[in-house]
Amino acid sequence: MPDDPLRPWTLEGFTERFLAWVDLETIDEHISRTVDEWIDTRAADPYHGATEEPRVEGLWWVKIPGTLHKGGDYIAICSYWINRDEHSVRCDNFGSAPWTVS
Amino acid sequence: MTAPANAVVKSLTDRRLDVDAPAVHHLLYLCQGHHLGWFAEPLFAEPILATDRGPHVEFDPGEDIRLPNRELNTIGYVLSRYGNLLVRDLATLIRAQSPYQLAEAGRQPGQTAHISVDVLRQHFAAANAVERAETGISEEAVAQLVAGARERLNDPLSVDTPQVRERMRARFADHAR
Numbered sequence: 001m002p003d004d005p006l007r008p009w010t011l012e013g014f015t016e017r018f019l020a021w022v023d024l025e026t027i028d029e030h031i032s033r034t035v036d037e038w039i040d041t042r043a044a045d046p047y048h049g050a051t052e053e054p055r056v057e058g059l060w061w062v063k064i065p066g067t068l069h070k071g072g073d074y075i076a077i078c079s080y081w082i083n084r085d086e087h088s089v090r091c092d093n094f095g096s097a098p099w100t101v102s
Numbered sequence: 103m104t105a106p107a108n109a110v111v112k113s114l115t116d117r118r119l120d121v122d123a124p125a126v127h128h129l130l131y132l133c134q135g136h137h138l139g140w141f142a143e144p145l146f147a148e149p150i151l152a153t154d155r156g157p158h159v160e161f162d163p164g165e166d167i168r169l170p171n172r173e174l175n176t177i178g179y180v181l182s183r184y185g186n187l188l189v190r191d192l193a194t195l196i197r198a199q200s201p202y203q204l205a206e207a208g209r210q211p212g213q214t215a216h217i218s219v220d221v222l223r224q225h226f227a228a229a230n231a232v233e234r235a236e237t238g239i240s241e242e243a244v245a246q247l248v249a250g251a252r253e254r255l256n257d258p259l260s261v262d263t264p265q266v267r268e269r270m271r272a273r274f275a276d277h278a279r
Contacts, residue, residue: 013259015270032274039262047175047182051234052140053244056251057172061244063237077239079248081255084174090259092251097243 008043013091014080015039021094027069034066035076035094046082046089058082059092068099075099107146107161109169113177124155128192131157131217132184135201137176139226144219145176151214152205156193158214201225 067076079092137145209215
């Protein structure tokens, strides 16, 4: 059967990693909802808005849009592995990062 | 690994069946540029030529080579970022870049000119640095996020099925009450 380039990517571990992050930090409900919706976007295109992490081959990270919190000084970020051959994306970690308007 | 260009073309067209021939050559230029910018080594061995019709790569059909994940990710990124652009938009983008302009400067109509790999690497490395800074996220914050990433690869994780996602939403709903 030919490979279908438009089929959704298989996501792995985003739910568990996200819950672990929420347990560590106090996250507002609207941030949780935004991240939940953002996770779905990775199944459509994990490269969208992503930056490759040059120190770790295969690892990418993203600033999650609409997740400013702690007074607008921090934003949610997420790192994940993309395996294009297997058409799969494995979550590595969630976190909050200080955000500077450039 | 530096692959033959035909392996890159195969990956480009496998994933986007509507890619037509002129677009393939423009996307090859962008794949080569981004790969050089990230890893300082070429994605494919063949030179890129500036021609009357834009960038052009001469490649043989050749044997089928399986590309490593790093190379496949460069192609995936380029398809995600540029794959929906029209050929004329790709051409406008590339013709505005210094590697293409430098090659064009010494080229007569009807002739071809090599696009320098070194100039491509410098251009895309500088562009990457600018884009990286524009994220507004510090290197330290990213380093903190990814610290221990290789070790975490050993953690058993579940596939995010609709059922798993629903359980997560139920948990948040409980918290919100």
